[in-house]
Amino acid sequence: MPVVESRNSSRIKKNSKNRIDEQLMEPGDYEVTPDTTFKIEIYLKLTDKRWVIQSGPGKDVRKEVVTMRMWNYDEMVDLRKKSTSYDMNKRMHVVDHDVLNRIKAQKLFVSWTFQDKNSRIVLHKVNGVMTDESWNKFTKLSPNIIKYIFDKMNEIYEYNG
Amino acid sequence: MKFMSITAEDIARREMQLLESPDRVPVTVNLRLHNGLLLPDENGDIEETAIFKVWTFGDNKVIEEACKYQLKREDGKWSEQIDVNEMRRLMVKRSLLGWSIPIPIKRENGWMTRDCYERVGAIPAPVMESFIWGFEKTFMITEDEQNLINRQCSILFSKSSRGVADACEAVSLFCTYGNFSEKFGISRQNLPEIPFKEYQMLRMVMGKEGDAVKRERSSKDHHANTKIATGGSRARASSGKKIALR
Numbered sequence: 001m002p003v004v005e006s007r008n009s010s011r012i013k014k015n016s017k018n019r020i021d022e023q024l025m026e027p028g029d030y031e032v033t034p035d036t037t038f039k040i041e042i043y044l045k046l047t048d049k050r051w052v053i054q055s056g057p058g059k060d061v062r063k064e065v066v067t068m069r070m071w072n073y074d075e076m077v078d079l080r081k082k083s084t085s086y087d088m089n090k091r092m093h094v095v096d097h098d099v100l101n102r103i104k105a106q107k108l109f110v111s112w113t114f115q116d117k118n119s120r121i122v123l124h125k126v127n128g129v130m131t132d133e134s135w136n137k138f139t140k141l142s143p144n145i146i147k148y149i150f151d152k153m154n155e156i157y158e159y160n161g
Numbered sequence: 162m163k164f165m166s167i168t169a170e171d172i173a174r175r176e177m178q179l180l181e182s183p184d185r186v187p188v189t190v191n192l193r194l195h196n197g198l199l200l201p202d203e204n205g206d207i208e209e210t211a212i213f214k215v216w217t218f219g220d221n222k223v224i225e226e227a228c229k230y231q232l233k234r235e236d237g238k239w240s241e242q243i244d245v246n247e248m249r250r251l252m253v254k255r256s257l258l259g260w261s262i263p264i265p266i267k268r269e270n271g272w273m274t275r276d277c278y279e280r281v282g283a284i285p286a287p288v289m290e291s292f293i294w295g296f297e298k299t300f301m302i303t304e305d306e307q308n309l310i311n312r313q314c315s316i317l318f319s320k321s322s323r324g325v326a327d328a329c330e331a332v333s334l335f336c337t338y339g340n341f342s343e344k345f346g347i348s349r350q351n352l353p354e355i356p357f358k359e360y361q362m363l364r365m366v367m368g369k370e371g372d373a374v375k376r377e378r379s380s381k382d383h384h385a386n387t388k389i390a391t392g393g394s395r396a397r398a399s400s401g402k403k404i405a406l407r
Contacts, residue, residue, distance in 0.1 A: 027280075027283070028263050028264060029262065029263050030199060030262050030263075030264070030284045030285065030288065031264065031280060031283045031284055032283050032284065032285055036198065036285070038196050038197065038198055039196075070198055070285050070286075071285070071286045072282060072283045072284060072285060072286055073253070073281070073282050073283070073284055073285070073286045073288075073289035073290070074250070074278075074282030074283065075286065076286035076289075076290070077246050077247070077249060077250045077282075080246045081244065081246040081247065084245070084246055086232055086242045088234055088235065088240075093242075093245050156195075156198065156200070156287075157286065157287070158287075160195075160200040160201045160202060160287050160291075161195035161196070161198070161200045161202075
């Protein structure tokens with residue numbers, strides 16, 4: 001069966017390769033891309049039926065890793081806007097850090113390894129954002145693990161590492 | 162001692178740069194590589210500089226107006242608030258003129274272009290935050306400064322005022338610009354241009370004039386409802402101007 005091809009298709013393809021503006025607009029130094037990630041390593045040991053965070057590897061210590069994307073300035077402004085409200089009594093703007101941590105996690109978590117040992121805790125995303133179902137699963141983790149992840153995450157995001 | 166002289170020179174260079182181009186504010190940030198990410202660090206070995214347009218009263222007014230939103234209070238009434246986050250985004254678009262980061266800044270009609278901001282907004286938030294924090298420090302009045310201004314103003318405008326020793330920047334600016342503008346019509350833009358000897362001589366004469374006004378005041382019985390703030394070698398309010406107390 002003959003294939004009908006646009007006369008100009010090959011030319012258009014060739015031109016798009018050589019487009020100077022696209023070459024110029026490629027991300028350079030400092031720009032955040034999907035590859036600009038960092039890892040949070042969590043060492044856990046089961047002690048008295050509780051998962052206790054350890055300072056490093058050791059006997060019976062499990063290692064879990066959460067990978068996160070760096071936030072860029074524009075995202076930061078947007079996420080802060082979503083978590084900032086005006087307190088009428090204090091007459092000042094207040095950031096709800098619980099809300100901010102949640103939307104950071106939902107938007108910036110790239111992957112985690114929790115599903116390797118617990119298939120219930122799977123990270124699902126839609127349009128690059130963690131689903132509410134996955135967030136609810138994440139909140140089933142021990143609070144000390146969540147707090148550790150958020151602390152380490154904010155060391156990078158808020159306190160420059 | 163060599164270290165001290167270098168520091169003094171650095172300060173002098175920075176101040177002169179501000180004097181020569183008062184509408185430009187350079188902000189330098191030190192960065193270091195942390196787990197593959199460039200993050201701000203005071204001791205970092207990578208130095209990047211951004212040049213901001215000086216933040217003017219006009220910029221602040223227009224952007225505050227643009228960022229206002231209505232908020233319903235508990236009593237059902239509406240109050241106006243400012244979206245402080247959006248304001249910081251607009252601050253970048255309005256004020257960032259250039260930087261050493263290899264993302265070209267393109268501006269049109271006094272604002273960063275949308276295409277340019279797409280790339281500028283894509284740099285790591287902590288890096289941009291450090292630049293903005295450094296920029297904000299140049300026009301924010303700290304609590305210590307506020308307290309000092311309040312303290313010195315209460316002395317300066319008291320009934321038995323003899324001026325303020327070691328005047329803070331606010332009082333010094335108020336008195337210097339006030340005196341020179343009132344006496345000679347020299348505006349704050351022109352004052353840094355006059356020869357220093359001329360400036361010193363005029364300050365001396367204004368000081369003598371202030372002393373004369375004070376002597377005159379002490380020899381006469383003054384109306385209890387007026388106050389004369391005098392100009393002089395020490396920081397004082399504009400000379401000879403009568404201000405009615407309320």
